[in-house]
Amino acid sequence: MAEPSDAVDPVSGPITPAANDERPGARIGARPALFLFWLALLAIPLFGSNDYVISLGVSFLINLILIASLNVLIGYCGQISLGHAGFYGLGAYSAGILSAKLGVNPWAGLPAACVVSAFAALVIGIPALRLKGHYLAMATLGFNAILSVLFDQLVPWTGGPNGLLGVRPLTLGNFALNSQARVFPLIWLCAGLVMLALLNLIQSRIGRAIRAIATSEIAAASLGIDAFRYKLIVFVLTAGMAGLAGSLYVESNLYASPESFGFSLSILLVAMVALGGWGRYAGAIPGALIYTAAPEILRTFQDAQLLIFGAGMIAVLLFFPTGLAGAADAAARIWQRSRR
Amino acid sequence: MSAGSTSATALQLLFAGVGNGAIYALIALGFNVIFKSTGALNFAQGEWVMLGGMIAAAAVAAHADVWLGCLVAVVIVAAVGFLSERLIVAPLKRPTPMLITLLSIGLAISTKSVVMLALGKDPAGYPGFSGDAVLSIFGARVPAQTLWIIGITLAFIVMAHAFFERTILGKSLRAVAADREAASLVGINVRHSVMWSFVIGALAGGIAGTIITPLTFTSYDQGGLIGFKGFSAAMLGGIGNLYGALVGGIVLGLLETMAAGYISSHFKDAVAFIVLLTILFALPSGLLGRSEAERV
Amino acid sequence: MSETAATLLEVRGLACRFGGLEAIADLDFTVREGEIKAIIGPNGAGKTTLFNIVSGVISPSAGRIVLSGDAIDRLPAFQRARLGISRTFQNLQIFKEMTVLENVMVGCHTRSHCGTLQAVRRTSRSLAEERDIRNSSIELLARLGLFDRANEPASSLSFGESKLLEIARALAAAPRLLLLDEPAAGVSHAAALRVGDLIRELNEDGLTVLLVEHNMGLVMNVSDSIIVLDHGRRIAEGPPAAIRSDPAVLAAYLGEDEDA
Numbered sequence: 091m092a093e094p095s096d097a098v099d100p101v102s103g104p105i106t107p108a109a110n111d112e113r114p115g116a117r118i119g120a121r122p123a124l125f126l127f128w129l130a131l132l133a134i135p136l137f138g139s140n141d142y143v144i145s146l147g148v149s150f151l152i153n154l155i156l157i158a159s160l161n162v163l164i165g166y167c168g169q170i171s172l173g174h175a176g177f178y179g180l181g182a183y184s185a186g187i188l189s190a191k192l193g194v195n196p197w198a199g200l201p202a203a204c205v206v207s208a209f210a211a212l213v214i215g216i217p218a219l220r221l222k223g224h225y226l227a228m229a230t231l232g233f234n235a236i237l238s239v240l241f242d243q244l245v246p247w248t249g250g251p252n253g254l255l256g257v258r259p260l261t262l263g264n265f266a267l268n269s270q271a272r273v274f275p276l277i278w279l280c281a282g283l284v285m286l287a288l289l290n291l292i293q294s295r296i297g298r299a300i301r302a303i304a305t306s307e308i309a310a311a312s313l314g315i316d317a318f319r320y321k322l323i324v325f326v327l328t329a330g331m332a333g334l335a336g337s338l339y340v341e342s343n344l345y346a347s348p349e350s351f352g353f354s355l356s357i358l359l360v361a362m363v364a365l366g367g368w369g370r371y372a373g374a375i376p377g378a379l380i381y382t383a384a385p386e387i388l389r390t391f392q393d394a395q396l397l398i399f400g401a402g403m404i405a406v407l408l409f410f411p412t413g414l415a416g417a418a419d420a421a422a423r424i425w426q427r428s429r430r
Numbered sequence: 431m432s433a434g435s436t437s438a439t440a441l442q443l444l445f446a447g448v449g450n451g452a453i454y455a456l457i458a459l460g461f462n463v464i465f466k467s468t469g470a471l472n473f474a475q476g477e478w479v480m481l482g483g484m485i486a487a488a489a490v491a492a493h494a495d496v497w498l499g500c501l502v503a504v505v506i507v508a509a510v511g512f513l514s515e516r517l518i519v520a521p522l523k524r525p526t527p528m529l530i531t532l533l534s535i536g537l538a539i540s541t542k543s544v545v546m547l548a549l550g551k552d553p554a555g556y557p558g559f560s561g562d563a564v565l566s567i568f569g570a571r572v573p574a575q576t577l578w579i580i581g582i583t584l585a586f587i588v589m590a591h592a593f594f595e596r597t598i599l600g601k602s603l604r605a606v607a608a609d610r611e612a613a614s615l616v617g618i619n620v621r622h623s624v625m626w627s628f629v630i631g632a633l634a635g636g637i638a639g640t641i642i643t644p645l646t647f648t649s650y651d652q653g654g655l656i657g658f659k660g661f662s663a664a665m666l667g668g669i670g671n672l673y674g675a676l677v678g679g680i681v682l683g684l685l686e687t688m689a690a691g692y693i694s695s696h697f698k699d700a701v702a703f704i705v706l707l708t709i710l711f712a713l714p715s716g717l718l719g720r721s722e723a724e725r726v
Numbered sequence: 727m728s729e730t731a732a733t734l735l736e737v738r739g740l741a742c743r744f745g746g747l748e749a750i751a752d753l754d755f756t757v758r759e760g761e762i763k764a765i766i767g768p769n770g771a772g773k774t775t776l777f778n779i780v781s782g783v784i785s786p787s788a789g790r791i792v793l794s795g796d797a798i799d800r801l802p803a804f805q806r807a808r809l810g811i812s813r814t815f816q817n818l819q820i821f822k823e824m825t826v827l828e829n830v831m832v833g834c835h836t837r838s839h840c841g842t843l844q845a846v847r848r849t850s851r852s853l854a855e856e857r858d859i860r861n862s863s864i865e866l867l868a869r870l871g872l873f874d875r876a877n878e879p880a881s882s883l884s885f886g887e888s889k890l891l892e893i894a895r896a897l898a899a900a901p902r903l904l905l906l907d908e909p910a911a912g913v914s915h916a917a918a919l920r921v922g923d924l925i926r927e928l929n930e931d932g933l934t935v936l937l938v939e940h941n942m943g944l945v946m947n948v949s950d951s952i953i954v955l956d957h958g959r960r961i962a963e964g965p966p967a968a969i970r971s972d973p974a975v976l977a978a979y980l981g982e983d984e985d986a
Contacts (some may be wrong), residue, residue, distance in 0.1 A: 224528065225714070227531065236703045297845070361539060396546070404536040407533050
């Protein structure tokens with residue numbers, strides 16, 4: 091008896107796969123592709139000509155953590171969060187304050203940032219996720235805005251509008267990770283772990299449950315799935331990841347200021363998720379690439395950047411719901427079909 | 431401090447609070463109308479407010495009289511609302527609330543950036559309808575514009591009430607808001623209703639923008655904050671409830687002004703956020719609502 | 727199924743009001759373990775509302791629901807599912823963006839126990855559970871005749887196939903009581919016959935079935951007992967032969983035609 095082909099691939103995401111979804115035999119699985127891509131990223135510090143290029147690489151990896159985690163929340167769980175930058179900032183300031191103000195070993199900042207952001211998400215999420223409808227969007231927006239006010243006003247702790255100074259770099263013995271090239275491997279490792287964790291999550295039965303909830307909560311409940319619990323788990327988990335990104339940010343820049351973590355960033359992150367392809371695992375990569383590279387490429391047209399993001403987001407949502415990642419996928423399929 | 435001046439201060443704050451509250455009520459009304467017809471949260475609402483003020487300022491700078499400038503601005507913003515719906519909602523095969531909410535975010539970003547590119551980053555303003563006149567009412571200093579704001583808002587609310595209660599279009603909008611399927615079964619064109627709700631929402635936003643700008647000035651990046659406050663007002667009154675918009679707006683305006691006056695102006699903006707979070711967690715249906723925001 | 731079989735589901739004094747409309751009024755009935763019970767009645771009689779109340783989608787205004795002696799009317803829908811109630815939906819709630827196989831695998835969700843942290847770490851135990859889920863789901867698909875469509879998006883299924891998919895998914899949760907909401911509505915005569923055979927097969931394996939259905943041929947063929955609802959009240963109950971000739975039932979159906 092013939093077996094169905096071994097290609098049940100939730101990584102392609104829940105949004106409208108093509109009607110006759112061909113699974114070409116030569117298609118690379120998600121796991122090896124991720125592994126190869128991650129290895130390739132090491133080229134940045136090895137061949138990067140100067141610190142500036144490497145710092146772009148660091149930014150890309152940190153943005154990837156933010157966008158990939160938000161992508162899972164929006165695309166797989168169907169919940170819009172406009173507070174992701176807030177959790178990012180919470181993580182950055184937690185790690186920064188521990189290092190700069192409390193003299194704690196900077197390494198403790200990384201897990202501390204995750205815990206603080208995750209806990210904040212728990213506090214906000216429990217009431218907000220109980221509500222039907224998209225109130226999480228506004229609740230998180232409000233939460234982000236309150237955090238911005240706090241980052242700005244709690245001057246003795248955060249340094250206020252002038253920013254947090256005096257963050258000490260991470261050290262391995264006597265070796266201080268105080269340059270972009272030196273801190274790159276750590277960030278590369280952390281981002282890789284986050285991407286792997288997210289991949290594992292989506293491909294597991296939990297990932298299926300989450301996608302079921304996003305499509306039809308009623309049907310999911312009729313199968314024994316506790317929708318509220320899973321929404322909360324994903325919300326807390328992704329907030330923790332944003333917190334981790336924040337701690338990595340503060341340790342690579344040795345500085346943090348409130349304007350980096352406002353709700354306009356939260357809104358932009360949502361735009362990046364949509365552009366890359368919400369609900370497609372690989373969508374976070376073009377999303378993060380665009381977000382990191384755009385300011386550089388558009389240097390002379392800085393002002394147009396926002397318009398390109400906004401219009402691009404609308405165009406993608408209307409015409410390419412699978413985003414850039416989906417368009418790349420479709421292009422690859424067309425290419426393979428033409429080769430036969 | 432004499433008893434006369436504390437009550438004068440209080441009266442002053444009262445007028446300011448009601449004035450701001452009226453603006454929030456208009457914005458909340460815009461939110462509610464679109465929410466009722468699509469189930470989505472319209473993130474472009476605040477940008478429409480900003481747009482109203484910016485266009486009016488540009489018109490006045492081009493030597494138009496203030497009334498004309500405001501009228502032109504309101505018409506243009508309503509047209510923008512119409513175009514927005516045609517562009518982002520009408521083409522959708524499955525207009526789910528989530529998709530429309532996301533699209534409105536894209537719309538908000540685009541609108542903000544177009545204004546920035548076309549009209550620049552500098553704050554803009556113009557004189558009020560009575561110039562910069564300030565009245566003295568029982569010792570309280572009240573800008574004439576504040577009275578205009580309250581008057582115009584009341585007039586708009588009355589007209590909106592008449593529209594929804596008396597006109598066929600208004601009643602069909604209410605029918606769609608109550609039950610889409612039933613409405614389409616009796617022959618109401620649901621898609622058209624959505625279009626009209628966008629026009630009304632933009633109209634409310636545009637009017638709000640044109641009448642507040644003389645007092646606060648405006649710039650390309652002011653849309654997000656004021657839109658958010660309007661949403662808080664809508665939630666406070668009960669999302670989807672048109673009279674809730676009025677109540678929520680006034681209450682929020684008063685709370686904000688009292689907090690700024692009696693506690694600290696630093697945290698003025700935070701009031702709206704705190705109100706929103708409190709309402710979401712303690713009383714999601716708002717002051718007048720009937721559990722629109724149900725607990726699961 | 728013997729006359730002395732235990733009671734699986736009991737509904738007592740159930741009532742449900744929507745605004746001014748009384749959808750269900752003072753309804754009592756029981757479903758015995760191992761039986762196939764059908765609920766019939768003219769349109770608007772409250773049948774799907776009843777399903778929604780029993781499965782936990784909506785709350786009744788009054789009444790008790792008891793499953794194997796435990797009151798479940800305070801429990802949320804997902805907990806009732808875990809206690810053994812599965813259902814299909816009249817208006818189809820399949821997960822369109824997943825493949826056919828994944829739809830059924832979601833049904834197996836409560837059968838495994840690895841949590842999020844184990845999923846994220848991809849422990850060998852979570853992988854083993856995943857294999858089990860996959861194999862069980864493939865078997866179910868084969869049983870329902872959907873094996874060939876396993877890797878296709880669920881949105882590509884025909885209406886009749888989608889109904890079968892919902893049944894497969896509901897079965898994946900290994901229920902004690904299966905609520906079928908109009909399983910034969912809108913499908914061909916041949917497909918309706920197959921549905922009837924399927925119900926009998928499942929029942930022979932020990933599954934208790936409660937079904938809402940308009941297709942009288944199917945109902946009469948398959949049911950052990952039938953309840954007739956009209957305007958939210960029970961107007962008759964009994965074996966098919968008795969219901970077929972019950973004057974109150976005929977009046978309810980014919981009466982509706984006369985008014986139309």
